[in-house]
Amino acid sequence: MLFVLYGWHKEIVFDNVVGGDTNNGEKEINKGKNYIEKNKTRFSVLIPVRNESQNIAVLLNDLASQDLDTNNFEVLVLDDNSDDNTAEIVTNLVQKMPYSLQLISVPMADSAHKKRAITLGVSKAKFEYIITTDGDCRVQKSWLSTFSNFIDYKEKRDEKAFFIAGAVRLNYKRDFFAALQASEFATLIGSGGAALNLGFPFTCNGANMAYSKELFEELGGYENQEKSNTIKDGYQISSGDDEFLLHKFHKVYPKNIFFLKSDKAIVETEATQTWNHFYNQRKRWASKWNQHKKISHAAISMFVFLVQVFTLLMFVFMAFDIFTTDFYLTNSELRKYLYLTFFIKMSTEFLFLFSVLHFLRQLKAIFTLPFWWMFYSFYAIFFGIAAQKKGYNWKGRRTK
Numbered sequence: 001m002l003f004v005l006y007g008w009h010k011e012i013v014f015d016n017v018v019g020g021d022t023n024n025g026e027k028e029i030n031k032g033k034n035y036i037e038k039n040k041t042r043f044s045v046l047i048p049v050r051n052e053s054q055n056i057a058v059l060l061n062d063l064a065s066q067d068l069d070t071n072n073f074e075v076l077v078l079d080d081n082s083d084d085n086t087a088e089i090v091t092n093l094v095q096k097m098p099y100s101l102q103l104i105s106v107p108m109a110d111s112a113h114k115k116r117a118i119t120l121g122v123s124k125a126k127f128e129y130i131i132t133t134d135g136d137c138r139v140q141k142s143w144l145s146t147f148s149n150f151i152d153y154k155e156k157r158d159e160k161a162f163f164i165a166g167a168v169r170l171n172y173k174r175d176f177f178a179a180l181q182a183s184e185f186a187t188l189i190g191s192g193g194a195a196l197n198l199g200f201p202f203t204c205n206g207a208n209m210a211y212s213k214e215l216f217e218e219l220g221g222y223e224n225q226e227k228s229n230t231i232k233d234g235y236q237i238s239s240g241d242d243e244f245l246l247h248k249f250h251k252v253y254p255k256n257i258f259f260l261k262s263d264k265a266i267v268e269t270e271a272t273q274t275w276n277h278f279y280n281q282r283k284r285w286a287s288k289w290n291q292h293k294k295i296s297h298a299a300i301s302m303f304v305f306l307v308q309v310f311t312l313l314m315f316v317f318m319a320f321d322i323f324t325t326d327f328y329l330t331n332s333e334l335r336k337y338l339y340l341t342f343f344i345k346m347s348t349e350f351l352f353l354f355s356v357l358h359f360l361r362q363l364k365a366i367f368t369l370p371f372w373w374m375f376y377s378f379y380a381i382f383f384g385i386a387a388q389k390k391g392y393n394w395k396g397r398r399t400k
Helices: 001-010 033-040 056-064 087-091 112-123 143-156 176-198 214-218 243-252 274-285 295-323 332-359 363-386
Strands: 043-049 075-078 100-103 129-131 137-139 162-164 169-170 208-213 257-259 266-269 392-393 397-399
Touching: 001 176, 001 332, 033 214, 043 056, 043 143, 056 075, 056 087, 056 137, 075 087, 087 100, 100 112, 100 137, 112 214, 129 143, 129 214, 143 162, 162 176, 162 243, 162 295, 169 176, 176 257, 176 332, 176 363, 208 214, 208 243, 243 257, 295 332, 295 363, 332 363
Parallel strands: 043 075, 043 129, 075 100, 162 257, 169 266
Antiparallel strands: 129 208, 137 266, 162 208, 392 397
């Protein structure tokens, strides 16, 4: 955790207003709107959707408020066989939006629905950078301009940005269940960002990431180019439209992958409202971990799992130590080091989550941490085991 905490703080916040990092003495001369207008980076915004009639209009209106010139981006809504009126809503908005908006129907498929939708969208996109988000998300008016300025900033420093992962936060204000999800999600976002900053990427979120269209096609998109391998990083599994693509870019361009640490480019989405939805979502996320090629990713998964087992055993140990007077499992010297290790772990986790939640502007969600300390080990172990069973329900259909 100390290593992850260092990784999170290794890069400071990117300042979109001046086009540079804050507090590092490297701010650009151009300021504000003028800087945004001079930037020529163009984006094709891909939004894969299925049954998003309650959300899609809100997102499209958010995009209408972007402070990036509307000539510098287009929006492609990729309708994955919705059985509600999502397509009708988008069609009615095509002529009303100030930017180019297209509705593209995705052919029916048996698996990897989102990957197939994005692949189709890339083939239809006309601009040099792809940026993806989900139909149930909200974006700030500075979302696209911040990505644009970041790409331009890296270009001026002779650091081409071929793949950029942004931050995502869950709206935690609905209830305690939402707050629990928000704090857990913040840990995932923070860990992913820290790993990217350290040059060892292992996760990102498809609701907020950008990459070169040309290189996506050059690398073969989601197709597995190592045909002799049996690793399922192509269309054989449905999840992993973000992580597997990140790893593919990193394998060829390890110096051109970045985490955009800017509060002006944070994407927000809603936490799940039901336990059933929560279960299937977490199982979908966890299902990616046993599909990675590298031993390092398997080692990370096993390490995280063992840490949670250790934490659970420590809670059991402390309970016996407190409530049982004749507990002689360990001697006093070993007991002292176990408690010290446990204290360091918990303190580091608190500092890390505090830092990430502060960046995400969700600091009030820190009050859920004591609950996670008590129950997260059960939770992580449960989903680590549950993910071994294939299949889950998502968006109204059974997915492999």
